[in-house]
Amino acid sequence: MTTATPAYKRILLKLSGEALMGDDAFGINRATIVRMVGEVVEITRMGVEVAVVIGGGNIFRGVAGGAEGMDRATADYMGMLATVMNALALADAMDKQGLTARVMSAISIEQVVEPYVRPKALQYLEEGKVVVFAAGTGNPFFTTDTAAALRGAEIGAELVLKATKVDGVYTADPHKDPTATRYATLSFDEAMVRNLGIMDATAFALCRDQKLPVKVFSIFKPGALKRVVMGLDEGTLVHA
Numbered sequence: 053m054t055t056a057t058p059a060y061k062r063i064l065l066k067l068s069g070e071a072l073m074g075d076d077a078f079g080i081n082r083a084t085i086v087r088m089v090g091e092v093v094e095i096t097r098m099g100v101e102v103a104v105v106i107g108g109g110n111i112f113r114g115v116a117g118g119a120e121g122m123d124r125a126t127a128d129y130m131g132m133l134a135t136v137m138n139a140l141a142l143a144d145a146m147d148k149q150g151l152t153a154r155v156m157s158a159i160s161i162e163q164v165v166e167p168y169v170r171p172k173a174l175q176y177l178e179e180g181k182v183v184v185f186a187a188g189t190g191n192p193f194f195t196t197d198t199a200a201a202l203r204g205a206e207i208g209a210e211l212v213l214k215a216t217k218v219d220g221v222y223t224a225d226p227h228k229d230p231t232a233t234r235y236a237t238l239s240f241d242e243a244m245v246r247n248l249g250i251m252d253a254t255a256f257a258l259c260r261d262q263k264l265p266v267k268v269f270s271i272f273k274p275g276a277l278k279r280v281v282m283g284l285d286e287g288t289l290v291h292a
């Protein structure tokens with residue numbers, strides 16, 4: 053039996069914080085994380101090097117805090133710390149399924165996780181370890197989508213995989229406009245000009261300038277992650 057060959061050697065997987073909730077209203081749903089990690093195990097077994105940027109929206113988003121009158125930068129730091137909590141839960145679930153995960157934080161909290169040091173991250177990936185980037189870019193006023201573009205470019209990922217609550221980029225938010233239709237592919241410029249709100253413009257612009265394609269797909273669709281890694285038609289490809 054011929055074993056199928058992955059289309060990519062090194063990927064950056066952006067996991068929405070909200071995706072960790074499963075059907076819960078907030079927080080971390082263990083069964084959801086266990087299922088997601090099982091899919092990551094499958095692609096690492098094919099020899100794919102995996103780095104993850106984890107979101108924090110299941111716990112806290114700065115924009116919500118800011119909207120309630122908090123200082124936005126303070127609220128954003130809370131959001132970044134939320135991503136560290138998700139990263140610890142994800143790494144724990146990975147260790148339990150035989151993966152060696154290393155959490156690297158953009159914010160220095162060395163008693164909890166090691167700081168992000170690029171050469172060390174590259175070494176871990178070369179060793180077949182899964183690197184989980186926490187605390188986004190480490191700066192307020194950004195998102196983990198931008199962190200995914202940044203870390204993807206820094207590690208030389210061939211593709212950013214945005215695993216989210218929808219199965220691709222649509223002509224409008226499909227949760228609000230039932231007539232919206234899904235793109236199979238589109239350019240970063242098109243996505244920005246049409247103000248398609250799936251990723252922020254900063255993330256799109258960085259990926260465009262670094263010629264780093266993005267595949268948007270549903271984290272809830274079993275097997276979708278493997279199909280993306282195998283280069284099969286899944287979700288929406290956004291390209292330079």
Ligand SMILES: Nc1ncnc2c1ncn2[C@@H]1O[C@H](COP(=O)(O)OP(=O)(O)O)[C@@H](O)[C@H]1O
Pocket residue numbers: 067068069070071107109197215216217218220221222223224225226227248249250251
């Ligand atoms: N043009 C669009 N195509 C697809 N989703 C869109 C679009 N515009 C807005 N969205 C919304 O963006 C959401 C995903 O963005 P976001 O919540 O920031 O992702 P994540 O939580 O994974 O970072 C989708 O759940 C969808 O409701």
Ligand SMILES: O=c1ccn([C@@H]2O[C@H](COP(=O)(O)OP(=O)(O)O)[C@@H](O)[C@H]2O)c(=O)[nH]1
Pocket residue numbers: 067068069070106107108109110112113114115127128129130131132134135187188189190191192193194195196197198199
């Ligand atoms: O570089 C970053 C990344 C994240 N955040 C904050 O952390 C929160 C959680 O990240 P995000 O909303 O991107 O998570 P996701 O949408 O993937 O759940 C954001 O809302 C911001 O408040 C930030 O300030 N800088």
